[in-house]
Every structure is written in structure tokens, then in C-alpha cells.
Amino acid sequence: MTMPPHCPPGTAGAPATYVFAVCGPDRPAHPGSAAGHPGGGPLRFLAVGALRAVVQDVPADAFSESALRERLTDPAELERCARAHHDVVTAAAAGGPVVPLPLATLYLGDERAAAALAENQERFRTVLDRTAGRAEWAVKVYLAQPAAVTAPPAAPAGTPPPGTDPGPGRETGRAYLNRLRGLRQQREARQDSALAAAEQVDSAVRQLAAGSVRRRPHGPEATGQGRTQVMNAAYLIAEESSGHLASTIGQLRSTPGFDGIEIEVSGPWAPYSFTDGGVHAGQQ
Structure with a gap:
């Protein structure tokens, strides 16, 4: 403060x-x-x-x-x-x-x-x-992370280093590293998809807005474990367009490829985010 x-x-x-x-x-x-x-x-x-x-x-x-x-x-x-x-x-x-x-x-x-x-x-x-005649709406987009993706797998007890014989029925060190690499690639792919979904949400809501402000996403201390905030934005929207906003968000939530994507909407608020600079003009 x-x-x-x-x-x-x-x-x-x-x-x-x-x-x-x-x-x-x-x-x-x-x-x-x-x-x-x-x-x-x-x-x-x-x-x-x-x-x-x-x-x-x-x-x-x-x-x-x-x-x-x-x-x-x-x-x-x-x-x-x-x-x-x-x-x-x-x-x-x-x-x-x-x-x-x-x-x-x-x-x-x-x-x-x-x-x-x-x-x-x-x-x-x-x-x-x-x-005048407009209100602020907050829209936040999250990626819900499955536990299998957020937590790295533990190496099985006694996993031998890569290149050594693990013995019958045991995972090699190379296999463990490959599994770890695969999970990292999954996380990166999910993050890329979430960022693309956030841009799609922002583009759709800006079509209704007279202005928008994008802020740095909150970290896990504010959002909680198990999900990652990928968009934190505010929009200045005409009072008569609030119903259109609700239907737009509803359509986005059912969009193919939005699995694991959470969209939170809150408002209407007084225009705290639109009292000075940092506002990007949208449709008037």
C-alpha cells in the first residue's frame, strides 16, 4: 500500500x-x-x-x-x-x-x-x-493443473543410473528421465494452450468493451495450488451489455480445446482501473 x-x-x-x-x-x-x-x-x-x-x-x-x-x-x-x-x-x-x-x-x-x-x-x-453508463468487470483465466502434471514423479527406490542394467521388472534411470521429460513437455503444451485460450477470451471480451487493462497474473500465493492464473484483466463495459458478456463467457467455456481452463468473471464494479493511464481503447 x-x-x-x-x-x-x-x-x-x-x-x-x-x-x-x-x-x-x-x-x-x-x-x-x-x-x-x-x-x-x-x-x-x-x-x-x-x-x-x-x-x-x-x-x-x-x-x-x-x-x-x-x-x-x-x-x-x-x-x-x-x-x-x-x-x-x-x-x-x-x-x-x-x-x-x-x-x-x-x-x-x-x-x-x-x-x-x-x-x-x-x-x-x-x-x-x-x-458514464459503463461499469468495470474483472475477467481472470486459470489453467487447472492435474496432480500428475504438477508433481514430478518420484524415482523408484533403487533406480540405477542411466546405462546400467536395472534388473528384471525395474525401471531404468534412462526410462525415468524420459518419463520426467514427457511430463515437462505436457506442462509446457498445456501452458501454451492456456495462453492461447486467454488471448481468445481477451479478444472476445474486448469486442464488448470501451476499454481494457491487462495486469500481471497473480502467483500461487493468491490463486492457490493446483491452478495457474494466465490472464488477469479488467474491462469497461456498457451496462446494457452485461447480458452479452455473460453469454460470451458461457460460449467460451464450452469452446473445444478449453478443457482445464477456468474463466472467472466478477462485477459490475466502480471503474477503479479506468481512472488514469494504461487504458487501451476498444469499441465505443
């Missing part, structure tokens, strides 16, 4: 302004039903030029840079903070397009928050226009 450069040092007893998201001016009277961070004030709007920010007053000493660094290194506390942040962004997005801001975006008071955010008004407007 990288703290934003505007995260304030904190002043005991004084409230800080925590900013969740920026939205357009045409919004309901209240930013949503989420509660925000425990110990903070009610959610409210803050004028940012012609735009509005969803903010909350929070105790500055509890959200100082040192306090946040300590809290966010605790996985349970990090999850609580991230969930509170996400819940507010999601509630705000129910009323129209939003630009989600990073976790722990804080300023020492409304005046500093409004001034800093106003410097990015044009970028916020561009993102709001681009994401």
Missing part, C-alpha cells in the same frame, strides 16, 4: 477530510447509504469547482501517516479500511458515474481538499464522461 503524497501528518483533535470519490454535480442530496469509516462523521458532498467529492470528516490523529502505516500493515485492519472505502464508492456509483480515489486520500480540511482536487478537474471530467 503506497500512501498518496497528499496524506497529511495529522493534527491531534482536528478533523481531516477523507475523500472517497469525485462525481458530477447532478447527484442526489446524500452521497449514499454507506457508513464510511468508523469514528468519522456522516458522508457528505464537497464542492470541487463544478464537480462534487464524496467526503467524510475523520479524526486526523487516527488517520495520520504514522497511524495509517501501522494500521494498514495489519491484514485485518487493511481489509476493514478497504471494505469501508469500497462500500462508499459503490454506494456513490449507484447514483451515477464516479472517479474512485485511492485508499487513504486525506487532506487537512475541506479547503485543502477542494483546492487539490480542483487541479484535476479536467481529468475527472474526462473519466466521468468515459465511464
